[in-house]
Amino acid sequence: MLAKLPSLSPLLAMLERRSPVDERDAKALLELPHSLHALAAGQYLFRDGAKPEQCHVLLDGYVFRHKVVGDGGRQIIGLHMRGDLLGFQGSLLGTMDNNVQALTAVRLAAIDAEAMAELAQRRPSLAKAIWVSAMADASLSREWLASIGRRDAHARLAHLLCELFVRQEAAGLAAGDSFELPMNQEQLGDTLGLTSVHINRTLRALEVEGLISRRRRSVRIEDWAALKRAGDFRPTYLHLQEEEPAAHATSSETSRPLFAGWRSGSGKKLAFG
Amino acid sequence: MLAKLPSLSPLLAMLERRSPVDERDAKALLELPHSLHALAAGQYLFRDGAKPEQCHVLLDGYVFRHKVVGDGGRQIIGLHMRGDLLGFQGSLLGTMDNNVQALTAVRLAAIDAEAMAELAQRRPSLAKAIWVSAMADASLSREWLASIGRRDAHARLAHLLCELFVRQEAAGLAAGDSFELPMNQEQLGDTLGLTSVHINRTLRALEVEGLISRRRRSVRIEDWAALKRAGDFRPTYLHLQEEEPAAHATSSETSRPLFAGWRSGSGKKLAFG
DNA sequence: CGGTCGTTTGATTACGATCAAACGAAGTGG
DNA sequence: CCACTTCGTTTGATCGTAATCAAACGACCG
Numbered sequence: 151m152l153a154k155l156p157s158l159s160p161l162l163a164m165l166e167r168r169s170p171v172d173e174r175d176a177k178a179l180l181e182l183p184h185s186l187h188a189l190a191a192g193q194y195l196f197r198d199g200a201k202p203e204q205c206h207v208l209l210d211g212y213v214f215r216h217k218v219v220g221d222g223g224r225q226i227i228g229l230h231m232r233g234d235l236l237g238f239q240g241s242l243l244g245t246m247d248n249n250v251q252a253l254t255a256v257r258l259a260a261i262d263a264e265a266m267a268e269l270a271q272r273r274p275s276l277a278k279a280i281w282v283s284a285m286a287d288a289s290l291s292r293e294w295l296a297s298i299g300r301r302d303a304h305a306r307l308a309h310l311l312c313e314l315f316v317r318q319e320a321a322g323l324a325a326g327d328s329f330e331l332p333m334n335q336e337q338l339g340d341t342l343g344l345t346s347v348h349i350n351r352t353l354r355a356l357e358v359e360g361l362i363s364r365r366r367r368s369v370r371i372e373d374w375a376a377l378k379r380a381g382d383f384r385p386t387y388l389h390l391q392e393e394e395p396a397a398h399a400t401s402s403e404t405s406r407p408l409f410a411g412w413r414s415g416s417g418k419k420l421a422f423g
Numbered sequence: 424m425l426a427k428l429p430s431l432s433p434l435l436a437m438l439e440r441r442s443p444v445d446e447r448d449a450k451a452l453l454e455l456p457h458s459l460h461a462l463a464a465g466q467y468l469f470r471d472g473a474k475p476e477q478c479h480v481l482l483d484g485y486v487f488r489h490k491v492v493g494d495g496g497r498q499i500i501g502l503h504m505r506g507d508l509l510g511f512q513g514s515l516l517g518t519m520d521n522n523v524q525a526l527t528a529v530r531l532a533a534i535d536a537e538a539m540a541e542l543a544q545r546r547p548s549l550a551k552a553i554w555v556s557a558m559a560d561a562s563l564s565r566e567w568l569a570s571i572g573r574r575d576a577h578a579r580l581a582h583l584l585c586e587l588f589v590r591q592e593a594a595g596l597a598a599g600d601s602f603e604l605p606m607n608q609e610q611l612g613d614t615l616g617l618t619s620v621h622i623n624r625t626l627r628a629l630e631v632e633g634l635i636s637r638r639r640r641s642v643r644i645e646d647w648a649a650l651k652r653a654g655d656f657r658p659t660y661l662h663l664q665e666e667e668p669a670a671h672a673t674s675s676e677t678s679r680p681l682f683a684g685w686r687s688g689s690g691k692k693l694a695f696g
Numbered sequence: 697c698g699g700t701c702g703t704t705t706g707a708t709t710a711c712g713a714t715c716a717a718a719c720g721a722a723g724t725g726g
Numbered sequence: 727c728c729a730c731t732t733c734g735t736t737t738g739a740t741c742g743t744a745a746t747c748a749a750a751c752g753a754c755c756g
Contacts (some may be wrong), residue, residue, distance in 0.1 A: 162624060188452060199659075206723085215565075217566070217569040217573055217656055218569075219566065219569055219570075219573045220574075220578070220655030221655075223573040223574075224573070224712080225440055225569040225572040225573040227568045227569060228565070238559045239561065239562075242551075242554055242558050243558050243559065243562065244661050244662075245662075246661065247562055247565070247566070247659050247660040247662070248565060271550070277544070277550075278515075281515055282515055282516060282560070284557070284561075285515050285516050285557070286516065287561070288512065288557075288560070288561035288564060289512075289516065291561060291564040291565055292490065292500045292501070292520070292521060292564050292686075293490070293520070294568055295490075295498060295500045295564055295567055295568050295571065296490040296492055296500060297492075298500040298568065298571050298572050298616065299498040299571050299613075299615075299616030300492045300496040300497070300498040300613075300616060301492055301493075301496075302743075302744090303743075304742070305493070308633060325695075333703075334701085334702060334703085335703070337703095340572075340573075342572075343571065343572030343573060344744070344745090345744075345745060345746080345748095346702090346743055347703095347704090347705090347744085347745075347746080348743090348745075350703065350705085351702060351705090351744095352708090352744095356705085357475060374662055382492055382493030384493075386472075386518065386520050387520040388516075389516050389518075389520070396468045399679045420585060438743085572737085575711075575712090576712070577700080606734095607733085607734060608734075608735070609734080617712070618712075618714080619714090619734090620712090620714080620715095620735095620736090620737090621711090621712055621713075622711075623735065623736060623737085624712095624736090624737090625712095627736085684712060
């Protein structure tokens with residue numbers, strides 16, 4: 151009955167990017183009842199403390215999650231783009247512990263969370279795919295944690311730009327070597343734990359070093375290798391199938407030393423496994 | 424057939440702390456085949472880049488996850504204690520993107536990841552409980568992100584101490600108003616994105632302010648209300664059933680303003696939902 | 697053409713890093 | 727039982743990255 155391209159196909163595409171979905175399950179997913187909505191930039195999808203009963207599939211535009219700390223500071227803890235599933239975790243946990251807000255104008259499809267959970271229970275390949283996408287999401291948070299905790303402003307910003315580029319590319323949103331930076335400098339600061347002033351200067355630095363150039367909200371990558379190096383960017387944590395251009399052997403990850411920082415006296419290591 | 428207390432009961436207890444598990448499913452879980460292991464402090468459970476085929480239930484001791492960034496710095500991205508399930512996410516994603524290492528001497532049970540996943544597929548209440556615990560884990564990362572990004576050293580440390588206390592209490596590990604701090608000051612620094620020197624001074628500050636006292640690796644909470652205040656600690660993000668002593672109305676979370684930091688011109692807010 | 701939002705730049709401050717060294721506790725071997 | 731070692735904690739002095747405060751500038755909009 152659905153006309154040409156089903157509304158939920160961006161969700162399916164996102165899931166299939168990380169885990170195969172068999173044909174019957176795909177069909178069932180696309181036929182899930184849903185309603186379409188449009189939001190202006192700044193509107194909330196979920197608020198901290200809310201009890202979500204629907205989850206949303208992001209069809210177009212950008213969305214961010216954030217937490218507000220005691221002194222009024224805001225930390226952006228996640229960015230979402232086309233295909234991402236929002237609020238599924240909140241519906242499982244019962245209560246949202248963060249805010250989800252539209253970064254740009256946004257189109258989305260709302261699905262009953264119960265129906266979603268029930269479908270996942272009956273469709274193993276879908277359940278797996280949703281699991282994998284949720285775990286990949288968590289993986290992003292952990293990489294951000296490492297970035298904010300242990301990289302300086304320059305590397306942090308370079309890392310975020312790399313991530314945005316690769317994710318947009320994977321979602322079919324990046325054109326060539328340019329991508330959209332859907333946030334202003336204050337929001338960038340709140341994402342990286344910096345101030346907007348410092349973002350401005352750091353952005354400028356990346357530009358004069360010849361790593362990127364900007365025009366309005368669009369960023370062009372002038373030197374991908376150098377940007378990756380500056381940001382210490384290794385895309386494994388994104389858990390996307392395709393491993394980037396090439397020249398990036400995954401096996402090298404496995405053979406890294408990894409003993410850095412541990413100086414316990416207990417002689418034997420690796421006795422387990 | 425199982426003698427007295429089944430080995431996997433800490434896992435079941437952890438799951439039931441967040442989501443009910445019905446009796447048949449609980450029994451099936453406890454009967455999962457597994458092998459028991461002991462590790463010394465410093466040994467690795469999983470390494471970045473590994474492809475785990477087993478997951479581990481932590482029976483005793485403490486474990487931490489960490490990432491190593493380009494310049495050799497280490498960021499600790501998670502702490503685990505009795506009952507926690509480790510490596511399930513890694514087995515789903517196929518490749519570990521962080522290291523999991525014993526913080527103290529540790530006892531654990533290893534379960535075949537396939538068997539675990541299959542059991543979850545056949546046992547709805549278990550599947551739900553595992554989902555919820557995984558999502559709660561992700562929720563912790565997000566709170567840590569907010570803490571490292573937007574709280575100063577003093578608040579960050581106070582927040583971590585609050586979290587450790589509440590989690591140990593929930594796991595039945597905290598005695599009265601004292602709890603174990605299973606890490607040294609360098610590890611605390613790597614957890615909070617600070618140096619060990621600064622941890623030392625901040626710890627001292629919390630002590631002279633009368634919020635805590637210490638003896639060896641044990642911390643006693645001298646003023647819980649003040650410590651929570653100092654750390655901006657609101658335990659919602661832990662997603663534990665019990666909501667702490669009392670005097671903490673969850674509904675107050677819902678009614679907070681939450682507009683802080685957003686200054687978009689697009690007049691209407693909250694038009695959605 | 698004023699008004700608002702976002703970007704850019706400058707001057708100063710401060711929080712936490714870094715460097716360095718002494719001290720204390722626990723374990724080891726003579 | 728006491729040197730001796732090792733690991734962790736503590737303290738001091740100085741440095742540097744990023745915050746803060748302040749203001750001008752630029753772009754878009756009605």
